[in-house]
Amino acid sequence: MVRVSLLNLAAIATLLLGAEAGPCKPRTTAATSLAETTSSLAADTTATSIDTTAVTTVADTTTTIPRETTTTTEAESTTTTAAAVCVETQLFINPNFDDNPGDITPWSSNAALAQNQPQSGTNALSATFQNGEPDYYFKQTLQNLSGKYRFSYYYRVVSVSQGADYVCNMQLSAGSVSAYGEMYDSPGGWKTSSVILDMGDNTIAQADVQLGLTCYGEFTGIEVDIDTLAFTRVCGAA
Incomplete structure (x- = not known):
């Protein structure tokens, strides 16, 4: 639209100049040349300015910010049951009958x-046996038994009547479990021995x-x- 308007103005200017000059052709030629030059310069300058403005655009930039993602990790609950620790503990109370003078508690015995x-x-x-009588016992009651135990003892044959023909036995037991x-059985000093009694896994x-x-x-x-x-708890192989 701007280019057309300038050309029209140039044409009008030419006509006006031509009308004033009359039939003199050299003057008309000069006016026409000047108008065209002016029109061309103005049009080119304006067109360049408009084109530059029109082409130069600022591109819209859209930035998408990703949404924050929150991850909740739920720890899995685990329950660990510790295995019972085996301790080699001697369980008898007053094992050598010395805790109380004249009293063997908590033992019971007919000796x-x-x-x-x-x-x-x-x-x-x-x-003391006379003609095979009586049978003797040495007993104590214990609680919460399971697994294997070593039952150890000391003994001494103090005396035997002359010409005796005999056999002595030692039997050790815990509940229904027993072993010889x-x-x-010859007279002499103190001797020791032991047996292993297996009470099983159940308490x-x-x-x-x-x-x-x-x-x-x-x-x-x-x-x-x-x-x-x-009477001692046995841990591991017996």
């Missing part, structure tokens, strides 16, 4: 308390743990002393 050369401390228990222990709430002593055969009298008993 007599004696102070004649005990294996340890001041007391031992003495079992080693015993040399036994309460059980009598006992050493039983018997002597039988042909004899008038036999005396055997017992001292320092132990």
Whole structure:
């Protein structure tokens, strides 16, 4: 639209100049040339300015910001049950009968308390047999037993009647589990031995743990002393 208007103005200017000049052709030619030059310069300048303005555009830039994602990790609950720790503990109370003078509590026994050369401390228990009688026991009640235990004991054959023909046995038990222990039945000093009793995996709430002593055969009298008993939990291979 601007270019057309300028050309029209140039044409009008030419006509006006031509009318004023009259028939003189050189003057008309000069006016026409000047008008064209002016028109051309104005048109080019204006067109360039408009074109530049029109072409130069600012592009819209759209930036998309990603939404924050919150991840919640829920920790899985785990319950760990610790295995029971095995401790090799000796369970008998008053194992050598010395805790109280004249009293073997919590033991129960039909043997007599004696102070004649005990294996340890001041007391031992003495079992005296006459013609095979009686059978002796040394017993204590324990709680919560499971697994394997070593039942150890000390014994001493104090005396045997002359010409005796006899056999003595040592039987050790815990509840319904029992085993025979080693015993040399000739008179002499203190000897020791032990057996392993397996109570199984299930816990036994309460059980009598006992050493039983018997002597039988042909004899008038036999005396055997017992001292320092132990009932110890066994951990690992026995």
